[in-house]
Amino acid sequence: MDSFLIRGGNRLKGKVEISGSKNSALPIVAATLLAEGKTTLHGVPRLSDIDSMTKLVGELGCHIYRNEPRTKTVGDGPDLNGPLDIEVMDEKKSEARYDIVKTMRASICVLGPLLAKRGKATVSIPGGCSIGDRPVDLHVRGLQKLGAEFRTEGGNIVGTVRGRLKGCRMYLGGAQGPTVLGTINVMCAAALAEGETVLVGAACEPEVTDCAEMLIKMGAKIKGHGTPEIRIEGVDKLVGCEHRIIPDRIECGTFIMAAAITNGELELKHCNVDHLIAVMDRLDEVGVKCERTEGGVVVSANRRLSPIEMVTQPFPGFPTDLQAQLMALLCLADGISVVTERIFPDRFLHVGELNRMGARIRKEGPTAIIQGVKELQGASVMASDLRASAALVMAGMVAKGTTRIDRVYHIDRGYEKIEQKLAAVGADIERVKEAKAVA
Numbered sequence: 001m002d003s004f005l006i007r008g009g010n011r012l013k014g015k016v017e018i019s020g021s022k023n024s025a026l027p028i029v030a031a032t033l034l035a036e037g038k039t040t041l042h043g044v045p046r047l048s049d050i051d052s053m054t055k056l057v058g059e060l061g062c063h064i065y066r067n068e069p070r071t072k073t074v075g076d077g078p079d080l081n082g083p084l085d086i087e088v089m090d091e092k093k094s095e096a097r098y099d100i101v102k103t104m105r106a107s108i109c110v111l112g113p114l115l116a117k118r119g120k121a122t123v124s125i126p127g128g129c130s131i132g133d134r135p136v137d138l139h140v141r142g143l144q145k146l147g148a149e150f151r152t153e154g155g156n157i158v159g160t161v162r163g164r165l166k167g168c169r170m171y172l173g174g175a176q177g178p179t180v181l182g183t184i185n186v187m188c189a190a191a192l193a194e195g196e197t198v199l200v201g202a203a204c205e206p207e208v209t210d211c212a213e214m215l216i217k218m219g220a221k222i223k224g225h226g227t228p229e230i231r232i233e234g235v236d237k238l239v240g241c242e243h244r245i246i247p248d249r250i251e252c253g254t255f256i257m258a259a260a261i262t263n264g265e266l267e268l269k270h271c272n273v274d275h276l277i278a279v280m281d282r283l284d285e286v287g288v289k290c291e292r293t294e295g296g297v298v299v300s301a302n303r304r305l306s307p308i309e310m311v312t313q314p315f316p317g318f319p320t321d322l323q324a325q326l327m328a329l330l331c332l333a334d335g336i337s338v339v340t341e342r343i344f345p346d347r348f349l350h351v352g353e354l355n356r357m358g359a360r361i362r363k364e365g366p367t368a369i370i371q372g373v374k375e376l377q378g379a380s381v382m383a384s385d386l387r388a389s390a391a392l393v394m395a396g397m398v399a400k401g402t403t404r405i406d407r408v409y410h411i412d413r414g415y416e417k418i419e420q421k422l423a424a425v426g427a428d429i430e431r432v433k434e435a436k437a438v439a
């Protein structure tokens, strides 16, 4: 378990290359189970969650190969991580073990593809999670409507299909609104079902659109992705394709706020700011300036930050995955901000840690009331989940003195080379291996 040591006070200045989206790549790797022949994915980030997903599809009979980095522009651009080839070689297995699922909830994404292609699937039920209760009932209900039958057995969801899945019109939303991975799971299954499926109340996140675009390249007939009503005309077979993963909007938003909190100036390259429209709207009110460039954005911020109100919402609203980072920024605003979490109402583990650094945040149910302070102080804090950890890194970069963040394996799940990227633009951040961190 590594830690980060951050000495605060440096302004970030320079250019940062945004990686491919983790949350797009994870279900897309799972969706390759649907295809015959090789699929080549570009822009798949090197992250521990991606390793878990490739291990899982490997166990499910796929041959996986990471090619050498590609520096030259081929097709739509270079791929410094090396293109990832995935090909299904053996369709006998259909089980996602607890060992993998417990480390990565996105393992549930193999459920739809396995049922559609292999007619059976056993997936361990994902347990509790540090950002709150995260049920998978909507995934199961959607697949049931396509004709899959389910039982639970020894902590697993066991699904079977008699014959072929059958398309239908269904409502997919839940009490907290649409489900991103649930929409992708059912869309993947419907791509190989018999007849037409209409998903009403579908998630509109760019990651859903990205997966739909890849399925279309594989031969799927999908319309309406990116809207709440997705229409899928089932086909008999899908074939491998070549696809580039979209840029990571959450990494991009995190770096925008990191620039702002350090009163710095960053140019973020290879990102799609259209995916961050609600974030830019809120940040504009805070006093953060974002100027579009070709394929990127230049960020700078006022020295004095204004307090705001923000509510997390499904896309195109403000994403829950940037709530913790915005809160870190608002700790230093000139007045009282109010942040309400509507997607995961318990996603507030960063509040206590930010308060240890001198923030003044009070939680009232799904709302946090943030009284801006003049400065934060370095402290020893604990990373509790991926995005909360990013918020602590941001706070550490502006705090007086040294901040030590333990359990940074959380951040390694979703931010590619974060300390290298931050150090390259001026942050004083160092990774310490466990033995040194404890000493």
Ligand code: EPU
Binding pocket: 022, 023, 024, 026, 106, 131, 133, 134, 135, 136, 137, 138, 139, 140, 174, 175, 176, 177, 178, 179, 180, 181, 182, 203, 207, 319, 320, 321, 343, 344, 386, 387, 414
């Ligand atoms: N929900 C249900 N039942 C379900 C599924 C979801 O009630 O069967 C509820 C959830 O509890 C939540 C809401 O619906 O209240 C939305 O959850 P959603 O299903 O959309 O979340 P997810 O698909 O499991 C993805 C991202 C999360 C991100 C959420 C929301 C991946 C791998 N994960 O999760 O990302 O917060 O969408 O945008 O794509 C992260 O990257 O840090 C992260 C947690």
